[in-house]
Amino acid sequence: MAENSAPAYGEGVPCWVDAQLPDVEAGKRFYGELFGWTFEPAEKAHSALGGLVWARLDGEPVAALAPKTDGRMPTVWTVYFATPDARALGRRITEAGGTLISGPFPVDGLGAAALAADPEGAVFGLWQPGSLSGFGRSREPDTFVWAELYTRDTAAANAFYGALFHEALFGSGTEPDFGRAHVTDAFPAEMPPHFVVHFRVADLDAALAAVRRLGGRVQVPPFDASYGRVAVVTDNQGASFALLHR
Template sequence: MAENRASVYGEGVPCWVDAQLPDVEAGKRFYGELFGWTFEDWFGSFAQALKDDEPVAALVRKVDGRLPTVWTVYFATPDAPALARRIRDAGGQIVSAPVPAGELGVTALVTDPEGAVFALWQPEEHPGFGKRHEPGTFAWAELYARDTEAANTFYGDLFQEALFGEDADPDFGRAPVSDVFPTQMPPHFLVHFAVEDVPTALEDVRRLGGRVQAPPFETSYGEVAVVTDDQGASFALLRR
């Protein structure tokens, strides 16, 4: 099963997301109620989220209080060290060099030339999402950049097949930071989760202690609202 799942995530396809949180147990309560997730605890500080018994995300305990409380998107690759070198050569940075994550795969943390952070995933026993594009699962990642033309060039060169190939069905786009956020906001990726109804989901976010950063707005890929959880991690709700 893992081998079959891995085959659908070509290089440059978003294949996983995780949240770095100060309190994983609080995260379980928030996201469990919001999205109907259940959880498997791994390695003490890592909880894998399941939707209908399929892996959809992870919550990870933040070990350094100086690190941001964030959702991170992972892009699939068959060779994380080689992709990390290409990213560096294209003007990006390697924040954390490729390292094995047990028997699950190989991971690295990198940035694009503007500093937007994303991760790489070279799958072994853990191929990535078992379910996506359904309510309560990953649906999209939007890069909010200062220079969208430069971003298109950088990611287009890295992930040509995933973005522009014959069978491309990309799960991420690029937009100016100022479209949604204050102009001083750093470039970043925003992880989107699918919901059946955005206003209802916003009510749930507020009830659970989160807040609304940007009320619903229309995009080329659906209706979106930007929110934070009760620990400050930002994400988006998307109804296609």
């Protein structure tokens, strides 16, 4: 996979997403049909990510699919925040009460990745760019457009992420791709805080019909949010994500 021409991302800006799936081939069929993505295997990924494939739209990198290495782990989409130094950011995360779960480790010679969790347990990734700065395309149909953190303590989340990524969240002239929402009593009490990755679609109704046809399901029917009209769905293996029209 060659380097992309995307501009460098400032620290704390969502710059990449991947899905950990039981069956990557099934994931390729699902997302290839839903978003028109094509796929190519990673050649030099860290051993923990064996079987990783890159997803492209019109030749540009937009996401990755990776096989779960442990069946006990959740089937999920993960958002990655850019950083010039993943090891240093990992130390700041632990000092602020979060956890560094794994990494940093090299990925296909393109950069380094790590996984972390905030003090409430919401998992997110870190990406330290090498030749790959992040998305080759985003904020357009069939690509990443937003990440929403569902948390039981929005004040604590704002303090934690604000301290880590103040410029990305609150700096002048920035256009955030990351929001925080309160987990209300409408959600099951056992549901942990988590990020929901959003992909932009040109036609929400058509996209929902495609999700159902491909074996996925609609978790939350369309609703109006401050950043657009949203529906939360799962793919045919249970990974949750959102479709956004705006």
